[in-house]
Amino acid sequence: xxxxxxxxxxxxxxxxxxxxxxxxxxxxxxxxxxxxxxxxxxxxxxxxxxxxxxxxxxxxxxxxxxxxxxxxxxxxxxxxxxxxxxxxxxxxxxxxxxxxxxxxxxxxxxxxxxxxxxxxxxxxxxxxxxxxxxxxxxxxxxxxxxxxxxxxxxxxxxxxxxxxxxxxxxxxxxxxxxxxxxxxxxxxxxxxxxxxxxxxxxxxxxxxxxxxxxxxxxxxxxxxxxxxxxxxxxxxxxxxxxxxxxxxxxxxxxxxxxxxxxxxxxxxxxxxxxxxxxxxxxxxxxxxxxxxxxxxxxxxxxxxxxxxxxxxxxxxxxxxxxxxxxxxxxxxxxxxxxxxxxxxxxxxxxxxxxxxxxxxxxxxxxxxxxxxxx
Numbered sequence: 001x002x003x004x005x006x007x008x009x010x011x012x013x014x015x016x017x018x019x020x021x022x023x024x025x026x027x028x029x030x031x032x033x034x035x036x037x038x039x040x041x042x043x044x045x046x047x048x049x050x051x052x053x054x055x056x057x058x059x060x061x062x063x064x065x066x067x068x069x070x071x072x073x074x075x076x077x078x079x080x081x082x083x084x085x086x087x088x089x090x091x092x093x094x095x096x097x098x099x100x101x102x103x104x105x106x107x108x109x110x111x112x113x114x115x116x117x118x119x120x121x122x123x124x125x126x127x128x129x130x131x132x133x134x135x136x137x138x139x140x141x142x143x144x145x146x147x148x149x150x151x152x153x154x155x156x157x158x159x160x161x162x163x164x165x166x167x168x169x170x171x172x173x174x175x176x177x178x179x180x181x182x183x184x185x186x187x188x189x190x191x192x193x194x195x196x197x198x199x200x201x202x203x204x205x206x207x208x209x210x211x212x213x214x215x216x217x218x219x220x221x222x223x224x225x226x227x228x229x230x231x232x233x234x235x236x237x238x239x240x241x242x243x244x245x246x247x248x249x250x251x252x253x254x255x256x257x258x259x260x261x262x263x264x265x266x267x268x269x270x271x272x273x274x275x276x277x278x279x280x281x282x283x284x285x286x287x288x289x290x291x292x293x294x295x296x297x298x299x300x301x302x303x304x305x306x307x308x309x310x311x312x313x314x315x316x317x318x319x320x321x322x323x324x325x326x327x328x329x330x331x332x333x334x335x336x337x338x339x340x341x342x343x344x345x346x347x348x349x350x351x352x353x354x355x356x357x358x359x360x361x362x363x364x365x366x367x368x369x370x371x372x373x374x
Contacts, residue, residue, distance in 0.1 A: 187326075266293045339358075
């Protein structure tokens, strides 16, 4: 066999090693094919040139495959994984050319998509929780409305069915009806007030307020009710407080809500302290007021949620006396509009301690609440 024929057979052997021999039935048939393609008279130089050209083409093919095709294939595979919902996949390509920059851009996109997806999941879960809380809140409101309505209906029917009852009995029934009507009206009024406060439709009238006199006035107003329960209510003002710009009517709502809660949960012979002092923090002067009672107190895990109208505490856990407790969310919203804040302080002794603070100088944009430190 001539050397040209040997070269053709060697060339086929190289291609078979690279791509497999499935195209031909056997090495003998392949050798015969190349013998016919390159007869013995075929010039050796031409065959050598063809061999070198083929090697060059194969080198280019391998270079293009490993340099471009493989990274693009990896990019396509990772893109399909992201499409399937796997945002943890990342391209491990460290190059300084366009492919490398494309891989970096892909990884940044994957990071952004993963972050955005997690954020959307959190928002979606929060919306679901709020929807559940809203449903529960409406159930509580419906229950609280149903209770006085049932009493009013029952005692009204008794008055109609037995018109000849004694005046004392009729008077007792009418007092129950009036009490339950007031209770229902107060609940509806609280909810409407909170709705107006949140959407900004409730007007505020800021003027100079003397908190010294306001605190003493609330002590005088609630003195009779406290005496009936054997409760002592005491004002504690460290020093005369400077005048404060505020809406006196809205601020009175805050005092009313906190003091009524304290009276409601204080045991007989208990003590309620209304303290006020002038504080300074980061160059800003505040008036800080606290209302402390000796009631059952509030567990620390509930210190935040009691100010959320959709997250009311289970009455059994606080041994409370029912109700949706809208007074605290209303107070929080009023103080927010005054650029103030309210929180439950840790009370080492028995009872609850509510604190709220107001800036001494409220900015002109009173309608825009400021995030304040607690």
